[in-house]
Amino acid sequence: MKKKSQLAIPFHWVFILIAGAIILLFFITMIYRQKAAAEEKITITLISDIEEIFVGAGSGEEEAIHVIDIPRTEFEFICDYKTDVSEYSIKGTGIPRQTPTEAIFSPDLIKGKQLVIWSLPWSFPFKITNLMLVSSSDVRYVIFHNPNMEDTAIDLKNDMPDPLAVDLMTSISETLDTSNYKIKFIFLGVDPTKIDLNSNKGVLNKKEEDVSAVKIESNFVRFYQKQGSKFVPESNAIYLSSFNEKDALYYAAIFSEDAGQYKCGLKKMIKRLELVNEIYKERTENLINYFSSDPICGPIYSLAGFEEISYISNICIEDLDSDFCDAQRFQNGVVGDMGIKERNEILQDAGCLLIY
Amino acid sequence: MPFNLLKMQKAQIKMTETIGVLVVFFILILFGFIFYAQYQKSAIREHQQEATVKRAVATSLKAFYLPEIRCTRGFDVAFTACIDIDKAEIFSATIEENFNFYSNIFGKADIYIIRDVLSSADSRIQIYNGAPEEFSKKIPIRFPISVYDAKLVGTCGDLPGICRFGILGVDIYD
Numbered sequence: 229m230k231k232k233s234q235l236a237i238p239f240h241w242v243f244i245l246i247a248g249a250i251i252l253l254f255f256i257t258m259i260y261r262q263k264a265a266a267e268e269k270i271t272i273t274l275i276s277d278i279e280e281i282f283v284g285a286g287s288g289e290e291e292a293i294h295v296i297d298i299p300r301t302e303f304e305f306i307c308d309y310k311t312d313v314s315e316y317s318i319k320g321t322g323i324p325r326q327t328p329t330e331a332i333f334s335p336d337l338i339k340g341k342q343l344v345i346w347s348l349p350w351s352f353p354f355k356i357t358n359l360m361l362v363s364s365s366d367v368r369y370v371i372f373h374n375p376n377m378e379d380t381a382i383d384l385k386n387d388m389p390d391p392l393a394v395d396l397m398t399s400i401s402e403t404l405d406t407s408n409y410k411i412k413f414i415f416l417g418v419d420p421t422k423i424d425l426n427s428n429k430g431v432l433n434k435k436e437e438d439v440s441a442v443k444i445e446s447n448f449v450r451f452y453q454k455q456g457s458k459f460v461p462e463s464n465a466i467y468l469s470s471f472n473e474k475d476a477l478y479y480a481a482i483f484s485e486d487a488g489q490y491k492c493g494l495k496k497m498i499k500r501l502e503l504v505n506e507i508y509k510e511r512t513e514n515l516i517n518y519f520s521s522d523p524i525c526g527p528i529y530s531l532a533g534f535e536e537i538s539y540i541s542n543i544c545i546e547d548l549d550s551d552f553c554d555a556q557r558f559q560n561g562v563v564g565d566m567g568i569k570e571r572n573e574i575l576q577d578a579g580c581l582l583i584y
Numbered sequence: 585m586p587f588n589l590l591k592m593q594k595a596q597i598k599m600t601e602t603i604g605v606l607v608v609f610f611i612l613i614l615f616g617f618i619f620y621a622q623y624q625k626s627a628i629r630e631h632q633q634e635a636t637v638k639r640a641v642a643t644s645l646k647a648f649y650l651p652e653i654r655c656t657r658g659f660d661v662a663f664t665a666c667i668d669i670d671k672a673e674i675f676s677a678t679i680e681e682n683f684n685f686y687s688n689i690f691g692k693a694d695i696y697i698i699r700d701v702l703s704s705a706d707s708r709i710q711i712y713n714g715a716p717e718e719f720s721k722k723i724p725i726r727f728p729i730s731v732y733d734a735k736l737v738g739t740c741g742d743l744p745g746i747c748r749f750g751i752l753g754v755d756i757y758d
Binding site for chain 2: 239240244247276279280284288329355356357507508510511518581
């Protein structure tokens with residue numbers, strides 16, 4: 229009996245211990261859950277802020293630049309040309325936002341102080357969509373130009389949004405700040421394969437995947453990747469200059485991570501072009517019927533340009549690498565004899581209803 | 585009563601007391617937990633409502649600026665708040681073929697144009713219909729717009745044709 233009564237005191241302490249442990253565990257769990265919830269909330273808020281900017285910038289009629297502070301946050305942008313997977317997310321959170329129709333061009337990883345979203349309207353020749361060019365203030369863009377093309381290089385530099393680090397260069401031995409996590413060379417009038425990176429130790433010592441280059445020709449874009457001390461051609465893709473004040477696709481090629489991402493965005497653009505083109509084609513058909521007896525306006529309307537764009541769009545959506553996917557044929561639909569733009573100008577001069 | 589038995593009863597009372605205190609304590613924690621869960625539930629609901637409103641604004645913006653139906657006036661200069669009725673009718677007639685593409689843009693929404701508010705005749709043009717059969721909430725957004733009809737005789741600004749006072753309706757479903 230004596231032993232039983234003696235047991236009551238340690239039992240009392242065991243109770244206190246168990247209860248204390250449970251209480252402690254409860255609060256620790258609460259703190260962890262709160263921390264996770266707060267982090268998730270920040271992620272969702274940041275992602276939805278960016279989504280709002282994408283919607284606003286993607287819809288508007290004019291060029292727009294948005295700069296967001298993103299301390300300690302890394303964004304991943306994926307646009308896979310082959311699988312059509314297109315999304316962006318905050319790295320490591322697993323909360324992606326799908327972008328099946330938005331034409332977004334960006335480095336695959338965005339980190340640093342500021343995220344820059346630059347939206348540019350793309351018309352061909354009528355408004356099709358807005359391109360979203362996304363980058364970081366910590367990516368360095370180097371416009372490597374032939375000395376004869378200095379004016380073009382300066383114009384290009386001035387066009388780029390302010391927070392971006394943009395340098396002009398005419399010789400690879402020039403001093404360059406290479407502390408940025410990515411360096412993108414834009415070659416103007418210079419062959420990238422002729423550049424020997426041994427002359428610039430800063431660039432040479434960068435990881436191969438962190439240094440890339442692009443050269444934009446009249447009808448195609450060529451992408452390069454650093455391999456050893458050279459720039460090696462990676463892939464080509466067609467280039468469609470737009471009918472806007474600023475050539476949106478030119479900048480899109482500069483902002484793209486690589487040829488695959490550029491082609492993925494371009495495919496979305498051509499898909500939208502095909503759809504909008506169909507609307508204008510039918511509208512023009514209505515105008516042709518409506519003005520069939522008008523000797524001035526009637527003969528100016530034509531479907532030829534629309535049919536050309538429709539035909540070539542189909543081919544390019546199927547396979548952008550096809551030899552038949554020709555940028556010149558897109559241009560033929562807009563300018564020249566059958567050109568939509570030229571006919572629209574003639575219609576305007578004649579005081580007729582415009583095609584667009 | 586023997587002294588030992590009295591001592592044991594006292595210990596038992598003390599133990600019951602401790603258990604009682606613990607039970608009360610856990611009940612309090614349970615109350616706290618229920619209260620917290622309720623708060624979280626209402627916060628999530630609030631967040632969902634906020635997300636729905638944001639989606640509504642986003643969808644209506646996309647509809648308002650849709651290049652497929654918006655007026656243009658040569659060289660990509662757009663009228664403000666203007667829908668070209670010819671383009672809207674063509675778009676309406678062909679949307680089914682490309683429904684998958686546009687459902688990625690508009691989602692669960694119903695978009696339509698009332699071409700003449702002042703007319704009593706039924707002048708509704710269905711632009712996109714992605715309304716679900718069942719929904720818990722509907723947010724209607726209306727934009728006053730100019731509806732431009734190039735085929736009618738008259739003038740709209742300095743252009744041939746007629747502009748009417750219409751409405752772009754966007755209903756978003758949750």
